[in-house]
Amino acid sequence: xxxxxxxCAVAQTTYQRDKWHERFQGMALEVLEPLLAQTGLDFxxxxxxxxxxxxxxxxxxxxxxxxxxxxxxxxxxxxxxxxIAQEGIQALYYxxxxxxxGHVDAxxxxxxxxxxxxxxxxxxxxxxxxxxxxxxxxLDFTAAAGLQAQAYADRSDVGDTHLAxxxxxxxxxxQLNPATPETPVWTRExxxxxxxxxxxxxxxxxxxxxxxxxxxILAAEETARAxxxxxxxxxxxxxxxxxxxxxxRDLASNFALKQAxxxxxxxxxxxxxxDRFDVVEVSDQFAYQQPMWMEGLGLVDEGQGGAWIAGGxxxxxxxxxxxxxxAGNPLILGGLVRAAEVALQLMGLxxxxxxxxxxxxxxxxxxxxxxxxxxxAILERD
Amino acid sequence: xxxxxxxxVADVIETMPSRFRKEAAAGISxxxxxxxxxxxxxxxxxxDGDAALAPAEDLDDCLAVVATDPQTFVGIQxxxxxxxxxxxxxxxxxxxxxxxxxxxxxxxxxxxxxxxEALPDTELVVLKQTISVGQTxxxxxxxxxxxxxxxxxxxxxxxxxxxGRLQSPPREICAVCRVRNTEWVEVGPKGEMRMLEYVYxxxxxxxxxxxxxxxxxxxxxLLDGCRDEEVFWHLLNPAQLDRVQMGSVIDGQVxxxxxxxxxxxxxxxxxxxxxxxxELDD
Amino acid sequence: MQSDFDTSDCYTIEGKLALPYTxxxxxxxxxxxxxxxxxxxxxxxxxxACDTVFVPPRQTCERCLGDLTDSWCEVGSRxxxxxxxxxxxxxxxxPRPVPYVLAMxxxxxxxxxxxxxxxxxxxxxxxxxMAVEAVFAETTTHTIRDIDHFKPCDA
Numbered sequence: 001x002x003x004x005x006x007x008c009a010v011a012q013t014t015y016q017r018d019k020w021h022e023r024f025q026g027m028a029l030e031v032l033e034p035l036l037a038q039t040g041l042d043f044x045x046x047x048x049x050x051x052x053x054x055x056x057x058x059x060x061x062x063x064x065x066x067x068x069x070x071x072x073x074x075x076x077x078x079x080x081x082x083x084i085a086q087e088g089i090q091a092l093y094y095x096x097x098x099x100x101x102g103h104v105d106a107x108x109x110x111x112x113x114x115x116x117x118x119x120x121x122x123x124x125x126x127x128x129x130x131x132x133x134x135x136x137x138x139l140d141f142t143a144a145a146g147l148q149a150q151a152y153a154d155r156s157d158v159g160d161t162h163l164a165x166x167x168x169x170x171x172x173x174x175q176l177n178p179a180t181p182e183t184p185v186w187t188r189e190x191x192x193x194x195x196x197x198x199x200x201x202x203x204x205x206x207x208x209x210x211x212x213x214x215x216x217i218l219a220a221e222e223t224a225r226a227x228x229x230x231x232x233x234x235x236x237x238x239x240x241x242x243x244x245x246x247x248x249r250d251l252a253s254n255f256a257l258k259q260a261x262x263x264x265x266x267x268x269x270x271x272x273x274x275d276r277f278d279v280v281e282v283s284d285q286f287a288y289q290q291p292m293w294m295e296g297l298g299l300v301d302e303g304q305g306g307a308w309i310a311g312g313x314x315x316x317x318x319x320x321x322x323x324x325x326x327a328g329n330p331l332i333l334g335g336l337v338r339a340a341e342v343a344l345q346l347m348g349l350x351x352x353x354x355x356x357x358x359x360x361x362x363x364x365x366x367x368x369x370x371x372x373x374x375x376x377a378i379l380e381r382d
Numbered sequence: 383x384x385x386x387x388x389x390x391v392a393d394v395i396e397t398m399p400s401r402f403r404k405e406a407a408a409g410i411s412x413x414x415x416x417x418x419x420x421x422x423x424x425x426x427x428x429x430d431g432d433a434a435l436a437p438a439e440d441l442d443d444c445l446a447v448v449a450t451d452p453q454t455f456v457g458i459q460x461x462x463x464x465x466x467x468x469x470x471x472x473x474x475x476x477x478x479x480x481x482x483x484x485x486x487x488x489x490x491x492x493x494x495x496x497x498x499e500a501l502p503d504t505e506l507v508v509l510k511q512t513i514s515v516g517q518t519x520x521x522x523x524x525x526x527x528x529x530x531x532x533x534x535x536x537x538x539x540x541x542x543x544x545x546g547r548l549q550s551p552p553r554e555i556c557a558v559c560r561v562r563n564t565e566w567v568e569v570g571p572k573g574e575m576r577m578l579e580y581v582y583x584x585x586x587x588x589x590x591x592x593x594x595x596x597x598x599x600x601x602x603x604l605l606d607g608c609r610d611e612e613v614f615w616h617l618l619n620p621a622q623l624d625r626v627q628m629g630s631v632i633d634g635q636v637x638x639x640x641x642x643x644x645x646x647x648x649x650x651x652x653x654x655x656x657x658x659x660x661e662l663d664d
Numbered sequence: 665m666q667s668d669f670d671t672s673d674c675y676t677i678e679g680k681l682a683l684p685y686t687x688x689x690x691x692x693x694x695x696x697x698x699x700x701x702x703x704x705x706x707x708x709x710x711x712x713a714c715d716t717v718f719v720p721p722r723q724t725c726e727r728c729l730g731d732l733t734d735s736w737c738e739v740g741s742r743x744x745x746x747x748x749x750x751x752x753x754x755x756x757x758x759p760r761p762v763p764y765v766l767a768m769x770x771x772x773x774x775x776x777x778x779x780x781x782x783x784x785x786x787x788x789x790x791x792x793x794m795a796v797e798a799v800f801a802e803t804t805t806h807t808i809r810d811i812d813h814f815k816p817c818d819a
Contacts, residue, residue, distance in 0.1 A: 118517055120515070506694045516680050
């Protein structure tokens, strides 16, 4: 039986539109110091943190091997370090593997991103596409999301009003989250009146440009119990990658997400996910993604996303109490922040957004054009 | 002789001189050996662009000798077998000057079995593009203070409160001790050259899009006040590349490098280029 | 930011990330592009095992890992719109001034739609299932834009 791995501490900066006054290293230190203080761990060879798992995107950072410039603030000097480049939530998978594999007993996870650094984040995500077939038609993650949002709209019962309510709720939730001090609170009418970005996605449906950093300490059970009152166990992880060309995929099918969720549920021993989770955090980069990913996770019946929203489903199921990615987390960190938020809920440290007696949660991350890649993590506490 | 892939190996060998592209072989000469197992041993003599092929038992006078079996030889000629894979599997070996042999193989026209017409070569499409995304880089307080120091012709370092080492440019944290650096210290501006790299190839700087003139000297300077590995990285006055000496400490033996001073830019903006380069402090 | 954060030494520097690249289309891609450029023919590759015609073509079938190198087939230069969005945010990497229609077009004989520009019709009038045809470019870019855009046509 593989040993259990727990999240023992969580720290994050605020997520803001423009942290012009900070560079990556400064943001990372704001996360590293509280993690060390909370756990009492250091980087000593025998009993300390044995591995630093960094998260960053080379194009956003404008620096290849973007982790190499962060060695010092990762505590990685003369230690083991590896970078998660796909989506930050994968750091849980990586840490789980390293700890269960017996390589280390404790790992640091630390991710950073400043979407405000490049002149246009759409130009950055444009670089995910190939130079011959897809860049020449201007594809970026926003346009790709527009195509998916349209495909989803054609097949689902989700309409413009439902999406407006998702955005309005995200703003209200964000008010309770000290990490998202700049999220605007819009009314349904204001969202409905916002101009189209990539039909049917409206400007207010898009997650705002965000800068920030987030981190965790993961540890094997014996270590976890020594450094933390309520370790949050990673009981299931699953991920799945869909095709690259949008035409190779069925954009409204949630193919990759269904696979990722099934793998995570199977590993966590969950047969009936529907009523299992006290909190759910999904990476909604655009408003349509909240109901769509919930359907893909099997937590909302397929084609019923709109009815779910209209019936108060997000509140009833404690979805995105943090405000979600819609409140403003940078790309590549969204899923990791979701995991951090679920961990905080399970540790009873979620402040005003706390769900009483939360014991089991689901965190979701997504990356690539129109959700090409999905990753799902199941977190539980004793 | 025998047939491989429907092709007579003798035909492949005997057409080698006629397939040799004289116009591309100007100035190339040498002897190249082909040890083809049952298909015999052959010497290709190239001189002033001409190639002559003859059977030869003794290939010791060859610049390079390729040894392989006839099937692999024919397969590679026809594109059915990958040469690199064959080498990895040791079905093909090249003894001697591999580089020269590689150049020679590229001078032969592709072998066409008798009766076959040459297919038009697929044109290979290559696209050249420069990706350019504007950036707003943040200094943060630590790098910001250092860069402002350069504006004032000062080189600043930070000192680790635990181990006392200096870092310039400064970092938020001492990597070794994993604690925040706290103390600011002015160092240099003069120092001793500890490392020099002659750089002949300059990649375009992705942050500016510009390419430095080459050759240039990338240097590590041990500024006054610093010690051991606390070197400061910058550039050397390119006109002095051949006049400078690297300093070193080997087995306790200290050899001092050239004494250098910074040359400040007239117009300083709070950037590492506020120092144009270092030069000899004569 | 935290109220006690001293920003007096903080500032920003304008710069760029500028990298020159040389991209190779691959042998399969080269054949696709040169055929498009010289003959105004759009080629796909067919995976017999998966019974699928892929456009744009690729060397390997991602589903069964079959080699598709010599499995060419021509697809039509007409097709139908299966999905679309209207891009309305201006930016430097975009091929047209906004707003413009980005459509997924299933060409005759193909099983996978391509993403391309749709012009010659107001965005509000674009509908799924519309018949469209390729308009080839005057000058080559050695990319899919050797089809300049698609326009509506009779079904």
